[in-house]
Amino acid sequence: MINYILKRLMYILIALFVIVTVTFFLMRLAPGSPFASERNFPPQIEEKLNETYGLNNPWYIQYKDYLIDTASFNFGESMKYKARSTNDMISESFPVSLTLGIEAMLLAIGFGVLAGVIAALYHNKFPDYLATTIAVLGISVPSFILAGLMQYFFAYKLGLFPVSGWKGFNYSILPALAIAFSHAGFIAKLTRSSMLEQNHSEYVKMARAKGLGKWTIVFRHTLRNALLPVITYLGPLTAGVVTGSFIIENIFAIPGLGKHFVQSITNRDYTVIMGTTVFYSIILLFAILIVDILYTFIDPRIKLKGAKK
């Protein structure tokens, strides 16, 4: 197991190197500069700024500097916001996105798996049609429409929740629901089809022949086998959700990480782009590693390569 994890960590480093390199060159290829949007810019000042941030150096020097910065996890100051280091920006906003993301994931997994199981259990009956319809709605209705509707009805009309802001648990419910709904739809569809596949297998028939009840069979036998493809999907999804959503965070005025991904690119804020990219990559790569390790706990037939028992 430890061998396997060490090996995977090495692959993660290689992947990160490739990601950092590709991001660096893509950034350079994009026209514009961090200071392009400033008005009335004397060329001397621009020259001075470029020099301070090392943008006048040839590309290989800049590339080397970036690699060193990245390796030491010191991405430097934002080029846009004065005296704000990239690391600070991430460490301030990530906990917000993480809280919201975990809440949303718990909702999405809970409702998604439950709806999927019910749909599969009542295959081609009313509960199945109901669950599938809600799931398809969840997948197809964009989150900003849902967010707007929820703000209007639950916050403005009924006054159950605050409209926007981030001052406590109450504030997180609506945005978490807005994020969770479409993911829950996907998870429900995935769980349903996976459960149906398992329900046709012999061991489920055997479990029925043993005299077990319907729900006992689901929770003791089918679900564990059916969740494998769902877990596969959950890894990358979790990485995406906990690093924040630009749209939802904007609508609900939440100071999360999501906006930095988008704004840093429109601002050509090179250091922040690099910081958020590396940060997201690390989370994603680790999420995938965790999923692979989880497999072995769910399905005893899966053995990790290099793992010794």
Add this chain to the structure above:
Amino acid sequence: MAKTILEVKDLKINFKTYAGLVHAVRGVNFDLKEGETLAIVGESGSGKSVTSNALMKLIPQPPGIYASGQILFNGRDLVPLSDKEMSKVRGNDIAMIFQDPMTSLNPTMKVGRQITEVILQHKKVSKADAKKRAIELLTQVGIPFPEKRYNQYPHEFSGGMRQRVVIAIALAADPKLLIADEPTTALDVTIQAQILELMKEIQKNSKTSIIFITHDLGVVANVADRVAVMYAGQIVEYGTVDDIFYNPKHPYTWGLLGSMPDLDNDADELLRTIPGSPPDLIHPPRGDAFAARNEYAMAIDYEQEPPMFQVSDTHFAKTWLLHPDAPKIPLPAAVAKRIEGYLAKGAQAND
């Protein structure tokens, strides 16, 4: 006289499909005594598996429909029972051994737990006692190192060992009736023989009744007391093993016996087959369902369904050939030769 444990009366099972209503089982009658083994034989699609699943009410509804009939288990009709009531019968009174041991065990659950699960479901015992019983069962079905095996997953077992586990699960709650749905089909011949030996031994010890579904007549001769030959969803011949093997009356049974490969066959003798294919059960043919493939078919076979004719106290066959007015058809040569072979072997075994 042993007590009758199971009585099936005029059982009809249909399946709703897009093409139409499939009449999979068309009026099956049989009974089973305590400690007796009944073999149900027939080719694929003859309704033998549907019949066996129907006895435990494992047919999914829909698309399955219990169109008519009764399944009397110890005098109680199982057909009208709810799923909840049925779950007290399944595994407890009637247990099933499935065809393919590679897929009938849950791959993500330890073998031991798959056995104790049945015991805990139906018996009021502690977990420790259930485990003790499970290890006993594993020993009984001939699995070495049962304590170690108890904690292993199905993928750590070979096919034959898995089938032993499946049998252990079936025996876990001491069922009165064991339904074995082609339990040896997915196994190779040496393992087949071991599993059959095991099942015979179990029956000797526990007086369980067994319904043995198979298409292998060699297996039938080995294990069964009585045989029911099924064709197109009906039982066409019904009798003791001796009746069926030494005195077959139905042309379909002749065909089955004749198409059995035999070591005594001449090397250049072609393997016999029954020409044609089974009828479409969405529109069952008029008259005798076997008529189209029957070389001895008479005009009436295409007009009217034959009744069950009684040959002897134990032997029945559903063919117009047994009607007093029917021409006397001699046994086909190949079948006669086969029977002579059996008699010779039987005489040898008795010496």
